[in-house]
């Protein structure tokens with residue numbers, strides 16, 4: 224059986240910035256480079272998330288060196304963590320609920 228990387232099995236999702244136009248010159252932003260690509264584990268399963276950086280391609284635009292990226296994609300993950308933000312919050316809530324249940328059981 225051939226070796227399959229986890230990233231080849233998981234569905235791929237890519238994000239682009241929410242804005243289409245340069246705030247300085249109103250030119251259409253163009254795809255420039257990958258900002259980050261990460262294998263993230265969600266409560267629904269793993270996904271390979273890619274965030275693209277877009278830049279203004281107009282010559283002489285003051286915002287030509289600025290990277291524009293998706294704010295929605297940044298909310299998905301925590302830095303240096305493989306688990307998604309949503310999964311970490313869910314696990315924390317379950318852990319607190321479990322501790323509270325044990326406290327009420329021991330008090331009764």
Ligand SMILES: [Zn+2]
Nearest residue numbers: 245248279284
């Ligand atoms: Zn521009």
